[in-house]
Amino acid sequence: xxxxxxxxxxxxxxxxxxxxxxxxxxxxxxxxxxxxxxxxxxxxxxxxxxxxxxxxxxxxxxxxxxxxxxxxxxxxxxxxxxxxxxxxxxxxxxxxxxxxxxxxxxxxxxxxxxxxxxxxxxxxxxxxxxxxxxxxxxxxxxxxxxxxxxxxxxxxxxxxxxxxxxxxxxxxxxxxxxxxxxxxxxxxxxxxxxxxxxxxxxxxxxxxxxxxxxxxxxxxxxxxxxxxxxxxxxxxxxxxxxxxxxxxxxxxxxxxxxxxxxxxxxxxxxxxxxxxxxxxx
Amino acid sequence: xxxxxxxxxxxxxxxxxxxxxxxxxxxxxxxxxxxxxxxxxxxxxxxxxxxxxxxxxxxxxxxxxxxxxxxxxxxxxxxxxxxxxxxxxxxxxxxxxxxxxxxxxxxxxxxxxxxxxxxxxxxxxxxxxxxxxxxxxxxxxxxxxxxxxxxxxxxxxxxxxxxxxxxxxxxxxxxxxxx
Numbered sequence: 001x002x003x004x005x006x007x008x009x010x011x012x013x014x015x016x017x018x019x020x021x022x023x024x025x026x027x028x029x030x031x032x033x034x035x036x037x038x039x040x041x042x043x044x045x046x047x048x049x050x051x052x053x054x055x056x057x058x059x060x061x062x063x064x065x066x067x068x069x070x071x072x073x074x075x076x077x078x079x080x081x082x083x084x085x086x087x088x089x090x091x092x093x094x095x096x097x098x099x100x101x102x103x104x105x106x107x108x109x110x111x112x113x114x115x116x117x118x119x120x121x122x123x124x125x126x127x128x129x130x131x132x133x134x135x136x137x138x139x140x141x142x143x144x145x146x147x148x149x150x151x152x153x154x155x156x157x158x159x160x161x162x163x164x165x166x167x168x169x170x171x172x173x174x175x176x177x178x179x180x181x182x183x184x185x186x187x188x189x190x191x192x193x194x195x196x197x198x199x200x201x202x203x204x205x206x207x208x209x210x211x212x213x214x215x216x217x218x219x220x221x222x223x224x225x226x227x228x229x230x231x232x233x234x235x236x237x238x239x240x241x242x243x244x245x246x247x248x249x250x251x252x253x254x255x256x257x258x259x260x261x262x263x264x265x266x267x268x269x270x271x272x273x274x275x276x277x278x279x280x281x
Numbered sequence: 282x283x284x285x286x287x288x289x290x291x292x293x294x295x296x297x298x299x300x301x302x303x304x305x306x307x308x309x310x311x312x313x314x315x316x317x318x319x320x321x322x323x324x325x326x327x328x329x330x331x332x333x334x335x336x337x338x339x340x341x342x343x344x345x346x347x348x349x350x351x352x353x354x355x356x357x358x359x360x361x362x363x364x365x366x367x368x369x370x371x372x373x374x375x376x377x378x379x380x381x382x383x384x385x386x387x388x389x390x391x392x393x394x395x396x397x398x399x400x401x402x403x404x405x406x407x408x409x410x411x412x413x414x415x416x417x418x419x420x421x422x423x424x425x426x427x428x429x430x431x432x433x434x435x436x437x438x439x440x441x442x443x444x445x446x447x448x449x450x451x452x453x454x455x456x457x458x459x460x
Contacts, residue, residue: 010381022424171382241356241357266283274452277444277447277451278444280444
């Protein structure tokens with residue numbers, strides 16, 4: 001079953017987190033909704049191998065990387081594609097060209113940065129798009145440099161430079177929520193200074209609004225950094241009980257609840273209950 | 282009187298009130314009110330306090346079902362319900378990935394306050410856009426099939442399906458040494 005939806009429902013940051021944590025391999029397609037003025041739609045394609053991003057393009061003919069190499073004057077597009085055809089069908093074109101001494105490691109890194117990091121990071125600014133993940137799509141070896149990046153590392157990089165957060169407003173942790181670590185030890189990712197500061201509070205006790213005051217940062221900034229840590233798979237949002245108005249506290253509950261704490265129930269009770277319920281199935 | 286208290290929780294529109302209505306022997310104590318915020322986009326009414334249903338199966342034995350408020354305002358009501366619960370089921374609509382994040386919030390809230398057994402019930406799995414169980418599990422943060430609570434599919438409108446879900450929760454509770 002394909003995973004589909006709209007970015008307004010499940011953000012790109014959440015998708016990347018899902019694909020990395022699920023060690024997914026396949027093709028993520030993003031299709032922008034038609035521009036009201038130009039009626040133009042754009043498709044973006046991102047390939048994953050075991051949760052890591054291996055390639056990105058806005059075309060499916062697997063000529064994107066060869067075109068980029070051509071644009072930089074390192075080699076003609078057709079030459080690059082012809083060489084790729086002579087190599088093993090399961091070797092990324094970038095590795096083939098490096099093995100033959102036609103591209104250097106630095107050139108490959110530059111290509112990967114442009115193809116994946118820059119291109120994918122810009123997609124986080126999309127207001128809304130339809131997405132589909134196809135776990136059966138083959139890897140596009142003629143589009144691959146041979147380098148890869150963990151999906152959440154790309155998310156962190158993208159969200160650090162994201163200017164317009166309006167598409168993610170509803171996803172941000174609540175000001176009254178705390179954050180709690182979900183990993184053992186310290187993060188392996190390279191965090192920036194603010195992320196480290198917030199990480200120090202990842203024990204599920206202090207609300208983000210209180211953290212913002214302590215760090216003397218705007219609340220929305222703290223919420224955004226917390227969201228980055230959540231989508232990087234480092235912490236989870238833990239809602240704290242919000243203060244209740246005094247008037248509400250004095251109202252009687254609609255159903256009387258026992259005054260004592262939860263007591264145990266017997267095995268005999270549970271067996272009777274299961275037997276009774278089985279008659280209803 | 283021996284009473285087991287089960288809490289039915291989940292994001293708005295997951296089917297909590299319907300779940301309780303489907304299996305309760307009494308008219309569910311209904312605290313639904315007209316939704317006035319973004320919840321109104323999903324349903325006309327939402328539970329503002331909690332739902333209550335009951336199932337008696339002997340002169341001195343009863344199951345009490347409590348549904349949490351639909352909106353994710355974690356107030357004293359949530360605290361009372363989870364502190365008194367013997368177990369809970371987290372309902373998640375499989376066709377609304379936008380609410381997976383709310384489901385994770387609720388689970389984190391519950392987990393911090395109580396270690397009682399829990400299972401996850403995926404609803405609306407018959408919708409064409411529904412995520413399958415394995416993908417929904419990952420999206421909810423469960424990466425290993427062997428290290429997660431039982432995840433079942435449930436149709437809150439069907440008494441038999443709800444009864445099956447409660448059986449799963451009770452049996453999971455028995456494994457977790459409830460007594």
